Amino acid sequence: MTQLQIARQGVVSPQMKLVAEKEGLDAEVVRQGIADGTIVIPANPGHRNLQPCGIGKGLSTKVNANVGTSSDFPSLENELEKVRVVMEYKSDAVMDLSTGGDINNIRRHIIEFCPLPLGTVPIYQAAIQAVERRGAIVNMTADDIFAAIEQQAEDGVDFMTVHCGVTQRSIEHLRQQARLTNVVSRGGAFLLGWILHNESENPLYDRYDRLLEIARRYDITLSLGDGMRPGSLSDATDRCQIQELLILGELVERAWNAGVQVMVEGPGHIPLDQVVTNVQLQKRVCRGAPFYVLGPLVTDVGAGYDHISAAIGGAVAAAAGADFLCYVTPSEHLSLPTPEEVKEGIIGARIAAHAADIVKGVKGAAEWDRRMSLARRNLDWDEQIRLSMDPAKGRRLHDRFAGKAGTCSMCGPYCAMALVEKYLGISLEKCPH
C-alpha cells in the first residue's frame, strides 16, 4: 500500500512517525495531511536506506538539489562527489538528471550511497535509449517510456517528474501564445517533438492510468512536471502555462483517486510581483497538493549568480505556501555545476526556505535565529560559526582577519555590541532572551 492508502485507513506508518518526529509535530497531523493530499512522503520501499522526508503543508520547506551527468560529461565519480556535497550541506532531497554515460549504473550508485529521497525524470532514459536503439527520440514507443519508469521504480526511485501536461492541446496553446522562449523543459521538449512528429497524444497523458498503476505498485510519488513552464519573464503566467496547470489539477485528483501520492511542479522565470499569484493559483487549481518550484528566478539576467535570483523567488514563493524548492546553481544557463557550485546552490535555497519557514511559523525556525543573535551579542564566535550553514567558510572568513579584543575585523575596538554592553549595562543575566 502507498503512504496515501495507509493514511486514509487511519494508520500511522513508520515513515509518518519518523517525519513527525523530525518536524516536531504530532504524527496524526502528518497522517491527516497525507490523507488529504497536502503532504507527501516520497518513500519507495525499494529504497532500503531511505531516511523519509515529508513535503507539504505545515512542514518545514524542503530543498532539492539536482545532480547528473550530461552526454558531454558522463563521469560517475564527479556526480558522486556532488551527492556527497548534497548530503554535507543538508539538501532534503536529490534528483539524478543524468543523460550521459551508463545512467542505470549512476542511478543505482546514488541510491545505494544516499539516504535522501531520490527523484528522476524517466523520460530522459527513455529518450536516450530511443536514440541508441531506434535512432531518434521520436522513434520512442509508449512501451519504452513505461519500461523506463518501471525499471527506475524497481531500482528504488522515490519520486518521478512526469510531464503529463504536455499535450496536443497544450502545444496548440503554445503556438497561439507566440512565446519568447517556447519550451525550456528538457522532458517537455522531448515530448513536444514526439507528439508533433508522431501526430499522437502524449502517452503519459493518454495512458495516465497505466502510469498510476506503476506508481501505486511502488509507491512512487508523482511530481507532475511543468513542461510548459516559462523560460523567461516575458512568458510568465501566460495562457500556455496556466492551461497546463489546469490539466495538472485534473491529474492530481485522478492520482488521489488511484491512491497515488502526487505533487505539482512550477516555474521557472517569474517577475517578483507574480510569484505569490503563481503559488495561490497552484494551491487552488490543484486543491492543496504540494508545490515544487524551480527557483523561481525573478530576473533572466542573473547568469553566473542565478542562485541569488532563485533565492529571492524561492523565499517569496515558500512564504506564500510553496513546499519544496528546487535549487539553482551559479552555473545555471551556462554549464554543468561543479561540486562547489552545488554547495552554493543548496545554501541559497536553504536560506530562502528558512526565511520562509520563519514567517510560516514552522516549529524551531525562529529559534535558530534567536540563538545565532544571542551568540552574536555575546561575541561567541565559536557558537556563531557552529550555527552557520557553512561552518568551514564562517571559520575561514572570521579567522583570516581576526580582530583584536574578541571583536571581528569589521569594527575592531569600535564594535557596537561591545560598546553598548558597556554603556547600557545590561548584563547577560538580565537579558530576557
Added chain:
Amino acid sequence: MTQLQIARQGVVSPQMKLVAEKEGLDAEVVRQGIADGTIVIPANPGHRNLQPCGIGKGLSTKVNANVGTSSDFPSLENELEKVRVVMEYKSDAVMDLSTGGDINNIRRHIIEFCPLPLGTVPIYQAAIQAVERRGAIVNMTADDIFAAIEQQAEDGVDFMTVHCGVTQRSIEHLRQQARLTNVVSRGGAFLLGWILHNESENPLYDRYDRLLEIARRYDITLSLGDGMRPGSLSDATDRCQIQELLILGELVERAWNAGVQVMVEGPGHIPLDQVVTNVQLQKRVCRGAPFYVLGPLVTDVGAGYDHISAAIGGAVAAAAGADFLCYVTPSEHLSLPTPEEVKEGIIGARIAAHAADIVKGVKGAAEWDRRMSLARRNLDWDEQIRLSMDPAKGRRLHDRFAGKAGTCSMCGPYCAMALVEKYLGISLEKCPH
C-alpha cells in the same frame, strides 16, 4: 543653493538634466521629485569629478557599496582596490566607513579617484579623534562632531549618515524594550555611550539646526541614520525602532524647511513578512522621503552568505518602494570584506534592485531581460555573456565545459531550446519578440 532650493524655484540644474538623461525621463519629472522631497541628488559642488546620480521615487533602484579601513586593517591600497571593484561592477554610490589609518587621507583619495556619489558617517571620525585627542569617545564635544562634519563637507562628501534619532527618549524606549541585540549600529553605539556618560542630549538632535546650516552650505544630502535598527529578527519593527522612525520623520520636514536634501535609513534584520510593512511605514511617516535600506536581512543565520539574505530582503523592499539598497557582503558579521566579496555583495544587491525595477516598471528594466532571453533562445553565447552582470565569470563558467553543437554542457545535444526550434518550426524571423 542646494538642488532642493533650485528645484523649488522651478529651475532644472545641470545635475537634474544628467540624472533625467540617465533614467530616460523628462527633466521636469526629476525637478518636481526633488522639489517634493521624493528624489535626492547627492552632489556636493566640492566633489569635482562627480557623475550625479538620482535616488528616489520613479527612478531606478540604486545600490551602495561600503568600503573602508578598520583600526586593525588600515591599508589605503586595499580600500582603493575595493573602490575599483565598486566602479567595475557598477554600484551607484560608495560609502567610506574607514575607522583606521589616516582617514582624512583615505577619504580624499577615494573622492579624487571615484566619480560616484560618496557617503560617510562623520561621527566615526569625531569619535576616533576624541580617542586620540581626549582619551575616550565619551570625551568628544559637540564642536568635535560638527568640525568633522564640516571638514568632510569641505572635502567634497556628497551624503552623510547622521544618527540624529538616537536621543535620550530613544534610549529610554530601548531600556523598556529589553531587546535581544540592543544597538548594532556603530554610530548609534558611539552616541548612546556619549549620551549616557554625559547625561546630555545627542548634539545631532539637540543642535540639528547647526547641522542643517552646514548641510545647506555644501548641499550635503543628509541620510538620517537608524541607530536603533534591529540587529536581529527578534527585535524587528519593535517600539524602539519605530520610535526612532517617528523622530526621523519630524527631522525630514525640518530638513525640507531648511532647503536641505534628505533621505532616511532603514533596517537591518527583518522577517520577510515585515519587509513591506517597514517600507510602507517609512514612506508614510517620512512623507515620501527616499528610503535607504541596509539589506534587509531576512534571517540572522546567513553568515558567510549574507549577500543572499540581503538580496531577498532588498528585492522585496525595493519592489515595495525602497529607493536605495546598501549592499551586504558574504563576510558581513564575520570580517572586513575582500575585493572579491565586495564584488559579490554588489552583484547580489544589483540583482535585487533589478528584480524590483522590473515590477516597478522602471524604463528599460524588462528590456534587458527580454534581450537576454532572446540571446538564450538563439543560443547566442557571446551576447548572453555580454549581457550578464559579470561577463568574465559567465565566460569562464560557459567555456570550461563548453558543450558540443553550440549548446551548453548542462544538456548537450538534449538542449530544449535547440529541440523545440526544430520540431515547432518557429523560425526566428517569425518570432514577435
